[in-house]
Amino acid sequence: MRGIVRAMATTLGTFVRGPVTREYPERHRPIPQRDRAFPLLLWDFDTDEPFCTGCHACERACPVECMTVLMKDNPAHTSLGGTSKRRKIIDKFWIDYARCMRCNICVEVCNFDAIAMNNTWSGHEISVYDRADLVMDLPQLLAQHKAGAIDEWVAP
Amino acid sequence: MVANTHEQEFETQELLINMGPQHPSTHGVFRMVLGVDGEVVTDVVPHIGYMHRGAEKLCETMDFRQGVGYMDRTEYLANFNAELSYVLAVEKLAGIEVPERAQWVRMILCELNRLSSHFMFTGAFGTDVGVFGTAFVYSFREREVLLDLFEEITGDRLMYAYFRPGGLAWEVPDNFESRVHEVLLSAERGIRDMDGLLTQNEIFLARTKGVGAISAADAIDWGMSGPSLRASGVPLDLRRDDPYLYYPQVKFDVITGEAGDVFDRYHVRLKEMRESVRIIEQCMERLADGPILPERLPRMLRTPPGEIYERTEAPRGEYGIYLVSQGGNRPYRLKIRSACLSNLQALRDMTIGHYVADAVVILGSIDIVLCEVDR
Ligand code: SF4
Ligand code: SF4
DSSP: OHHHHHHHHHHHHGGGSOOSOOOTTTSOOOOOTTOOOOEEEOEETTTTEESOOOOOHHHHHOTTOOEEEEEEEOTTBGGGTOSBOOSEEEEEEEEETTTOOOOOHHHHHOTTOOEEEOOSHHHHOOOOSSGGGGEEOHHHHHHHHHTTOOOOOOOO | OOOOHHHHHTOOOOEEEEEOSSOTTSSSSOEEEEEEETTEEEEEEEEOOTTOOOHHHHHTTSOHHHHHHHHHTTSTTSHHHHHHHHHHHHHHHHTOOOOHHHHHHHHHHHHHHHHHHHHHHHHHHHHHHTOTTHHHHHHHHHHHHHHHHHHHHHSOSSOOOOEETTEESSOOOTTHHHHHHHHHHHHHHHHHHHIIIIITOHHHHHHHTTSSOOOHHHHHHTTOOTHHHHTTTOOOOHHHHSOOTTGGGSOOOOOOOSSOSHHHHHHHHHHHHHHHHHHHHHHHHHOOOOOSSOSOOOSSOOOOSEEEEEEEEETTEEEEEEEEEOSSSSOSEEEEEOHHHHHHHTHHHHHTTSBHHHHHHHHHHHOOOHHHHHO
């Protein structure tokens, strides 16, 4: 009997405590800056091109081989009359979000700070009817940062 | 022979019933075939392997940084502990000195992870015993606070991939210390709550006392480890008996039970949570500023040829990594010594002779993680 009374007292004691649950999806909790959804590419506003030079470092380091990188000569390079210091630049880039295991390794190996993990809710709320739609191409990967809709965090 | 008509009338027949693989109380995808005589279990045949993904084999194709992520996916309730075994093995083989700060942070995170894992256990176990809702929801509330902290540090709630051979992936946030203190307060309250809710509860005691007992000798024979072994009265704790990190520098007690029954397995874990809080408090005092990675770390880590077995005390027992290297940047062979697999061996001994309803409780008390069992 004593034990049951004690258990009831514990239950009553929690009436005064607020819940930790939230009414998702009506309400979103703020997510920490380091949150890792899926990787996306960053846009260099100074020269109006992606940071990514297509160096393949991330592609080689990815444990699940879900990235595909193709590079090209940068048409905007200074030697060709442009303003950019990047001799090479990304031509095509795909990341298969369905295979990505969100390990952050691609962000760690990138020497150009060109890639970051999405730390917004839109990075988590991806649902599609066809798996092929989860293979993101370059414009899709760049869109969010280009639109200024992300405050990215890259580990120092 | 003139048979006793009374007995003939009630002659029973052994029946095979299937529990799982899609059974809510099997904690994952796990199937038991129970032989029952009336309500009494006469035989148990566990079937495992539904979650087998070949993690060991996969790790042989991964370099040492990539492998960390796969450790997460074996022991998914105590990821930090699983990662720790792996990185410790790699570090020892490669002869890397890990900075002090990184070691203390690792210790704090591993103990916090032990708390969250044991909260998961008390909740799920409460559900198995029949305190559905209350125990489960209460312990998940506390676990939630812990996971929030992990998310703030590592960026993920479950698959942290935060330890690296050599140290940590990145520095903890600035408010780490105050957040840990906050979380500890809530964890202590959570432990009190679970204690009040279950430990003396008569219904709980009736379901757990004397059920699924296993003697110390049997437990050792089956290769059990962790809280399940200590509940039988064997004071084996790798943190004390085969120390790693800075465990020799902190004070804590090794909790043991007496009867080795389901109640003891629960109670040992509950008391262990208090010890974890003690350890974390001591670690927080010792935590000083400093680097989190060694100064000279090659871009691609290579180990000399050799083999090593490194074990740590994960929440479920001895989580060991046996690593064979032939040089190069990836293991030649990796074997994961799973605590749950060994603990699960004893299930048959524990369950035979008890009621079918107790089979669920006994299975719950071993606290299995099927992804670790099958790997
Ligand atoms: S994201 Fe970084 S690492 Fe990957 S190809 Fe581009 S520049 Fe290289
Ligand atoms: S987060 Fe990991 S799995 Fe995903 S693309 Fe980057 S390296 Fe590959």
